[in-house]
Amino acid sequence: MQILSKVWLFCALLFISSTASAQLTIEITRGSDQAVPIGVVPFAGAEGMSEDIAQIVQDDLERSGLFEPLERSAMFEKPSQAEEVEFGTWRSLDVRYLVVGRAQQSGNGYQLQFELMDISGQRRMIGETVTANANDLRGAAHYISDQVFEAITDIRGAFSTSIAYITAQGLGDNMQFGLYISDADGHNSQQVLTSDQPIMSPAWSPDGRKLAYVSFESERPAIYIQDVATGQRVQATSFEGINGAPVWSPDGRRIAMSLSKDGQPEIYVMDIGSRSVEQLTNSNSIDTEPAWSPDGRSLLFTSDRSGGPQIYQYSLGSGETKRVTFTGNYNARARYSPDGDQIFLIHRSSRGYQVARQDLDGGRLVVLSDSTRDESPSVAPNGTMVIFATQQGNNGVLSAVSADGRSSFRLPAAQGDVRDPAWSPFLN
Amino acid sequence: MQLKPLARSLAVALSIVVIAGCSSTGGTQDGDSYGSQDGSSMGAGTSGAGTSGQYGSTTGSGSGAGQQADSRIPEVRTIYFDYDRDSIKSEYESAVMAHARYLRANPNAQVVLHGHTDERGTREYNMALGERRARAVQRFLNIQGVSPSQMSVVSYGEERPAASGQTESAYSQNRRVVFNY
Numbered sequence: 001m002q003i004l005s006k007v008w009l010f011c012a013l014l015f016i017s018s019t020a021s022a023q024l025t026i027e028i029t030r031g032s033d034q035a036v037p038i039g040v041v042p043f044a045g046a047e048g049m050s051e052d053i054a055q056i057v058q059d060d061l062e063r064s065g066l067f068e069p070l071e072r073s074a075m076f077e078k079p080s081q082a083e084e085v086e087f088g089t090w091r092s093l094d095v096r097y098l099v100v101g102r103a104q105q106s107g108n109g110y111q112l113q114f115e116l117m118d119i120s121g122q123r124r125m126i127g128e129t130v131t132a133n134a135n136d137l138r139g140a141a142h143y144i145s146d147q148v149f150e151a152i153t154d155i156r157g158a159f160s161t162s163i164a165y166i167t168a169q170g171l172g173d174n175m176q177f178g179l180y181i182s183d184a185d186g187h188n189s190q191q192v193l194t195s196d197q198p199i200m201s202p203a204w205s206p207d208g209r210k211l212a213y214v215s216f217e218s219e220r221p222a223i224y225i226q227d228v229a230t231g232q233r234v235q236a237t238s239f240e241g242i243n244g245a246p247v248w249s250p251d252g253r254r255i256a257m258s259l260s261k262d263g264q265p266e267i268y269v270m271d272i273g274s275r276s277v278e279q280l281t282n283s284n285s286i287d288t289e290p291a292w293s294p295d296g297r298s299l300l301f302t303s304d305r306s307g308g309p310q311i312y313q314y315s316l317g318s319g320e321t322k323r324v325t326f327t328g329n330y331n332a333r334a335r336y337s338p339d340g341d342q343i344f345l346i347h348r349s350s351r352g353y354q355v356a357r358q359d360l361d362g363g364r365l366v367v368l369s370d371s372t373r374d375e376s377p378s379v380a381p382n383g384t385m386v387i388f389a390t391q392q393g394n395n396g397v398l399s400a401v402s403a404d405g406r407s408s409f410r411l412p413a414a415q416g417d418v419r420d421p422a423w424s425p426f427l428n
Numbered sequence: 429m430q431l432k433p434l435a436r437s438l439a440v441a442l443s444i445v446v447i448a449g450c451s452s453t454g455g456t457q458d459g460d461s462y463g464s465q466d467g468s469s470m471g472a473g474t475s476g477a478g479t480s481g482q483y484g485s486t487t488g489s490g491s492g493a494g495q496q497a498d499s500r501i502p503e504v505r506t507i508y509f510d511y512d513r514d515s516i517k518s519e520y521e522s523a524v525m526a527h528a529r530y531l532r533a534n535p536n537a538q539v540v541l542h543g544h545t546d547e548r549g550t551r552e553y554n555m556a557l558g559e560r561r562a563r564a565v566q567r568f569l570n571i572q573g574v575s576p577s578q579m580s581v582v583s584y585g586e587e588r589p590a591a592s593g594q595t596e597s598a599y600s601q602n603r604r605v606v607f608n609y
Contacts, residue, residue, distance in 0.1 A: 172590045198587035200551055220582050221555075242559055242583060245552040258552060265556045286556040302553055309553055333550040346550050353549060373594065375550055394593055420551065 024186030024398065024411040024418065028062060030370065032406035035068035036152070039095045042072065043112070044080035044102040049137065053112060056141035057099060057148065060159045060185065063400075064149065064384060065407025070095055082115045082124045090119045097125075099148055109133045114144050116151055126151045138187060158382040159184060162424040164192075164202040164211055165389075165398060169416035179213060181228065184380075184423070186398075186411045192226065200420055203246050203255075208427045212236065212246040212255055223257060225272070236270065245289050250296045256280075258288035258301075267301050267314065280314055281321070289333045294340045300324065302332040311345055313360070325358065327365040333376060336360075337403070338383040344403075346374055346388075355388050355401060368405035378423045379403075389419040498533035502526035505607040506590075507565070508600060511546070514560040516568055524565060527607055528572035535575065541565050542606040543583040544590070546599035551585060558583035565605045 040058040061067040070093060079085045080102040090098050101114035115127035126147060132140030139160065146157030163186075167178040177199045182189035193199060197216035204211060212225050221243045226233035237243045241260035248255055253272055258265045265288045267281040281287040285305040292299055299314045308329040314321045325331035330348030337344065340360070347356035347365060352372025358365040371390040378387050387400040392410065396417030401408040411418070507520035516524060531537055543562030545554040562581040570576060591598035 168587075171592055172588060175588060198584060200587060216582075216584070216587075241581065242555055244555050258556070260556070260559055265559070286553065286560070288556050289550065289552045302550070309549075330549070332553050348549075373548070391594065 024182060024189065024413055026059065026063060026186055027410045027412065028407075029399070029410050030401075030406075030408040031062075031068065032065045032402065034406060035066060036097065037070060037095050038067045038097045038099070038152075039070040039075060039090060039093070040099040041075060041078055041080070041101070043114075044078070045105075046103045049103060049110065050134070051137040051141065053103065053137065053141045053144070054099070054101065056138060056185075057145045060142060060145035060157075061149065063185065063409050065402040065409075066149075066153060066384070081113070082117060082127065085117050087117075087119055087122045090117075095119050097148075097152060099144075101144070106131070110137070110140075112140055112144065114147075116148050138183065142183070142185075155384060156382045156426070158380045158384065158423075158426070161381060161427055162208070163378075163387060163398070164204065164213075164422040164424070165418055166199055166202065166420040167413065167416050167418055168198075168396070179211070181211075192228070192231075201245055202420060202422045203248060204422055204424045205248050206250055206252045206425055208425045211422075212248065214244055214246065223255070225255075236272070236275070241265075242288075247290055247292050249292050250294060256290040256292055256299055258290065267299065280316075280319075291335050291343075293336050294338055300334040300336065300343060302334070311343065324360065325365065327358075331356075331365075335377055335379050335386075337379060338381060342403075344368075344377045344379055344386050346377065355386055357386075357403065357405070366405065368401045368403075369399070369408065371399060374399075376420050378421050380423050381426045385423075387421045387423050389421060498529045500530070501537075501609050502530055502607075505609075506604050509561055509603040509605070511599070511603065512557075514557070514564045516564060524568055525572065528569050528574050531569065531574040531578050532572070535578065537578060537609060539569075539579055540608040541579060541581045542588075542608055543581065543585075544588060544602055544604045544606070545586050546602040547586045547589060547594075548599070549586075551587070555583050555585035555587075558585045561603075561605050 038061060040054045042054045046053060058069040062069050074093060077086060077089055079100045081100060085098060085100060096119055098117040098119055099114060101112060104111045110132045112130040112132050116125045118125050128147060130140050130143060142159040145159040149157035161184045162181050163184055164181050167180060169176045175196060177195050178191055179193040179199050179202060180189045180191055195215060195217050200214045202211050202213040210225055210227055212223055214221050215224050222235050223237040223243050223246050224233050225236050239259050239261040242258055242265050245258040246255050255270045255272060257268055257270060259268045264284060265286050266279055267287050267290050268277045268279050270277045283305045285303055287301055287303045289302040290299045297316055300311055302309050303312050309332045310323055311325040311331050311334045312321050313324050328347055332346050334343045334345040342357055343360055344355060344357050346353050347367060349367055353374050354367045354372060355369040355374045355377050356365050356367045373391040375389045383403055385400050385402055387398060389396055390399045392412060396419045398411040398418050398421050504523040507523055531539060541562040543558035545558045559581060562583055566579050566581055569579060589602045591601040
């Protein structure tokens with residue numbers, strides 16, 4: 001066993017930078033026909049603020065696919081608190097819910113007071129005053145979106161989460177790779193690592209504080225673990241052959257990975273504390289792309305033991321493996337839904353490689369995406385959206401589709417390829 | 429296709445080195461034009477041997493001219509693969525043979541075989557497919573008598589494409605194994 005118990009490296013490759021060369025923007029590509037009409041009224045007292053709080057909330061809600069925001073130009077009243085809301089006015093605009101609020105400067109930041117109104121029920125649902133730092137107004141807005149989303153849907157909002165992703169530019173021997181973290185809406189991208197060698201497969205620790213990823217910086221693949229806040233990192237593996245596809249166990253103590261040190265790639269589990277690895281699969285075929293079930297008891301993985309790639313489930317208790325996918329001849333890179341009942345994966349259909357969903361205990365496989373060069377699906381921690389990489393023209397872009405397939409949006413980058421997205425767990 | 433002239437000249441060079449009559453023009457699977465040239469030179473070098481012998485010892489008739497050629501790293505350092513395949517196409521066998529001769533003649537030489545795939549399919553699965561291609565070349569070289577200690581394999585999967593775009597032409601340039609000395 002050649003595990004490097006290397007000390008934490010302060011690597012020269014590491015740059016934390018707030019300049020965003022890979023800034024992502026949002027394009028809604030498909031709106032749900034069942035989206036709920038909602039109005040988000042511009043906040044009173046927001047003049048001079050660096051961010052438009054109501055616009056951020058409105059964009060968050062629209063991106064979820066569950067809401068259809070009312071155009072601002074259609075709002076002929078601008079209430080900023082519950083007492084000012086004329087229910088009849090908004091009912092005539094077919095709005096079901098209304099978000100109103102006001103901002104007040106306070107020290108180095110703002111007090112943001114918001115209220116959510118149920119128009120058809122003619123009642124105030126929730127309200128809260130949020131203290132926001134001047135440099136984290138977007139974070140405060142996402143917090144408000146989370147509260148509004150949960151009050152209406154009963155599903156925890158995932159707007160205050162992050163996305164890790166990889167950028168690439170160039171060809172062949174002349175390439176630049178970057179590992180970035182941004183807000184879930186693509187804003188505030190921060191460069192975590194750059195390299196002229198490939199970086200791939202970022203994976204969040206369950207507490208959202210660390211990333212595991214594959215880097216070829218030593219001219220061969222190795223898995224690294226990096227602390228997001230401090231940038232400190234350690235090389236976790238340096239086995240012969242493939243060191244790939246890291247994913248954390250739900251308890252954060254182990255990492256499942258694919259290693260080919262003894263021939264074909266097999267699924268292994270590494271204990272992060274001791275660095276010892278245990279081999280789970282043993283087949284004369286490719287076994288890779290593990291995903292840990294939310295209850296920690298089983299793993300999905302891709303194997304071509306039946307010929308083409310299919311999804312299998314390994315039970316940690318019994319050591320038994322069973323095949324999960326049977327539709328078509330290419331199903332790969334599966335991820336569990338947060339409740340563990342469904343899986344999201346890449347399915348090769350007659351049109352191409354697409355994001356699909358299937359019940360874990362059999363059932364029909366449902367294609368969710370319209371695009372046909374999809375890769376790397378990653379599920380939002382509340383299970384409502386799946387982000388994935390696809391192609392737009394000749395560029396790799398990030399795209400997302402709702403878990404029911406009804407709505408989708410895209411996050412194109414200004415330049416280069418963006419790929420390999422990993423949606424963070426709930427943060428804070 | 430950039431490689432075609434190289435492959436052609438190598439095939440010609442081989443047929444000069446290995447002066448033997450060819451009794452067969454077979455040995456190709458794809459039936460394309462330059463594949464059959466390589467196929468015939470392969471057949472020439474392995475007179476009378478069975479299937480395994482085709483990949484077995486080919487030296488013996490090489491002698492002087494061959495040794496001269498073996499002092500330099502062979503020029504063709506990239507070979508290409510069919511979609512979803514890891515078998516070495518017959519048109520590239522002579523190129524791989526040249527590397528085998530070079531590595532045998534230079535026991536201190538080290539080669540890293542870089543396996544690559546086109547962009548279709550998932551990244552980590554492609555990593556495994558790229559490794560499969562590089563290992564197929566490694567096995568071939570090993571059967572040719574190259575010491576395992578001279579070879580290592582690194583798969584880059586789809587991470588380092590040689591050509592961009594979603595065309596069959598780009599894909600075919602990306603499905604490759606590169607010999608790195």
